[in-house]
Amino acid sequence: MKRPQLDTLRNRLVLLIFAITAAAIGFVYLYIVPQLESSLTTEKLSRLERLGSEQSPAFARSLARGDSERQLNALVRMIGQNTESRVTLIGIRESAGGPRPGLVIADSQDQTTAIQGDYRAAHIALEEGRISTGVDTIAGDRVGTSAVPVSVAGDVRWVAVLSDPLAEVQDNVDLIRRQILIGGAIALVGAVLVAFWASSAVSRRLRRLRRAAEQVADGNFSHPIPIDSSDELGQLARTFNDMQHRLERLDSARKDFIANASHELRTPIFSLGGFVELLEEDELNTADRRQFIGEMRAQIDRLQKLTADLLDLSKLDADAMELNVQPVDLKELSRSVAGEFRQTAKGHGSSVEVRGRGQAVARADADRASQIIRILIDNAIMHTPEGTKVTVTAVRGGDAAEVVVGDDGRGIEPRSVERVFERFFTGDVAAGSGLGLAIGQELATRMGGDLDVVSQRGFTAFTLKLPLAEPAAERPRAAGAAA
Numbered sequence: 001m002k003r004p005q006l007d008t009l010r011n012r013l014v015l016l017i018f019a020i021t022a023a024a025i026g027f028v029y030l031y032i033v034p035q036l037e038s039s040l041t042t043e044k045l046s047r048l049e050r051l052g053s054e055q056s057p058a059f060a061r062s063l064a065r066g067d068s069e070r071q072l073n074a075l076v077r078m079i080g081q082n083t084e085s086r087v088t089l090i091g092i093r094e095s096a097g098g099p100r101p102g103l104v105i106a107d108s109q110d111q112t113t114a115i116q117g118d119y120r121a122a123h124i125a126l127e128e129g130r131i132s133t134g135v136d137t138i139a140g141d142r143v144g145t146s147a148v149p150v151s152v153a154g155d156v157r158w159v160a161v162l163s164d165p166l167a168e169v170q171d172n173v174d175l176i177r178r179q180i181l182i183g184g185a186i187a188l189v190g191a192v193l194v195a196f197w198a199s200s201a202v203s204r205r206l207r208r209l210r211r212a213a214e215q216v217a218d219g220n221f222s223h224p225i226p227i228d229s230s231d232e233l234g235q236l237a238r239t240f241n242d243m244q245h246r247l248e249r250l251d252s253a254r255k256d257f258i259a260n261a262s263h264e265l266r267t268p269i270f271s272l273g274g275f276v277e278l279l280e281e282d283e284l285n286t287a288d289r290r291q292f293i294g295e296m297r298a299q300i301d302r303l304q305k306l307t308a309d310l311l312d313l314s315k316l317d318a319d320a321m322e323l324n325v326q327p328v329d330l331k332e333l334s335r336s337v338a339g340e341f342r343q344t345a346k347g348h349g350s351s352v353e354v355r356g357r358g359q360a361v362a363r364a365d366a367d368r369a370s371q372i373i374r375i376l377i378d379n380a381i382m383h384t385p386e387g388t389k390v391t392v393t394a395v396r397g398g399d400a401a402e403v404v405v406g407d408d409g410r411g412i413e414p415r416s417v418e419r420v421f422e423r424f425f426t427g428d429v430a431a432g433s434g435l436g437l438a439i440g441q442e443l444a445t446r447m448g449g450d451l452d453v454v455s456q457r458g459f460t461a462f463t464l465k466l467p468l469a470e471p472a473a474e475r476p477r478a479a480g481a482a483a
Helices: 009-065 069-083 120-128 167-217 232-279 286-317 330-340 342-348 366-382 436-446
Strands: 086-093 100-107 132-138 141-152 155-165 325-329 351-357 361-365 389-396 400-407 450-456 459-467
Touching: 009 069, 009 132, 009 141, 009 155, 009 167, 069 086, 069 100, 100 120, 120 132, 120 141, 120 155, 167 232, 232 286, 286 436, 325 330, 325 366, 330 342, 330 351, 330 366, 330 389, 330 400, 342 351, 342 366, 361 366, 361 400, 361 459, 366 389, 366 400, 366 436, 366 459, 436 450, 436 459
Parallel strands: 351 389
Antiparallel strands: 086 100, 086 155, 132 141, 141 155, 325 361, 389 400, 400 459, 450 459
């Protein structure tokens, strides 16, 4: 089934950027336009109120002089010109509810349209006895008005209304509204184009990662991803290349292990088959039969060791290995494990010496700690020339209890030092599956410790570090700790 076009990272990014841009434009439109209209109207009303306050004395003097209608018309037109607003002079009439605006006495423009206003600001000015501003309707047009009560000896006789149409305000608001909409449309188009360009670039890089992942899945590790930036995708590409390199090494190690394991299994199996055929012959003497049985036992031991290593490895990978952590005296544990190699070392012409300084008591699983020490001593004997001296030293470090297994052999090749703890890696042609040190390091890590190596020409030392434990009143018995 074909995937919907919208269900792609590129289209989702475009839609997200479009939605964010549209929301921003909508917010600006809904916030700016009403605020602008309110601000412009308030500014116009404030201007009219100021002008009304300034012209109030002129009207009061005219009222006090008793100017004629012609003089009032001239005064109203002059004030209208000076203030650039319409001036309407309204007389007061008495009513049952009190004084109310009456007839229009004079108007600076058209007195016919002046009588069509409702002049709510004038009503408020009369009721409160002060200048009042507001938005009124005169001849069907919305205007801003400022009503000034004019009085003589406290008796209000006139109301002078200064007004200015709000059409200009609305025109300005409409202009800003159009500009916001036009600018918003341009911004949306630009945002979509930029989003398409950016998301396409990201999609291309992600498709390149996907193709590389598919190649890795097919077992092809020879095409690293070009790293063309230092951003998150560049870091992902770098990490992917590192993973690809590690997988290539692991795949190579796996193939080597299969070959080595096949050889390791085939050799003792063929040997056992050959010995069985020889044992079936009747003419074998007792000495030869005893020798063949010894060789068979040695081949069986090799098979058992390889099987045990594979089983431990599978348990570690499945996180199914249980640890019984308790205080363990590493000096006694080392002495007990070293005793197991007395005959092996003698047959190899080597020696194993155990040393100790102070109390090296660690919190560890005694069986697994013994297994690690056993792996280190076995490697020190197996991978060194005959006559090599092997020393096992248990010491208390600054923050850990340590067991150092060293030898005076030829040392590890520099290119192999960093890989000795890799699974299936063998640094020489000596027999072995390449699993022992990998298992030892994993066990040390599980117990909260570490396993590292230092090697140079003529000297190699593996150090097992385990967390310190408070010395027990009675040291653990080595016999119970050894495997």
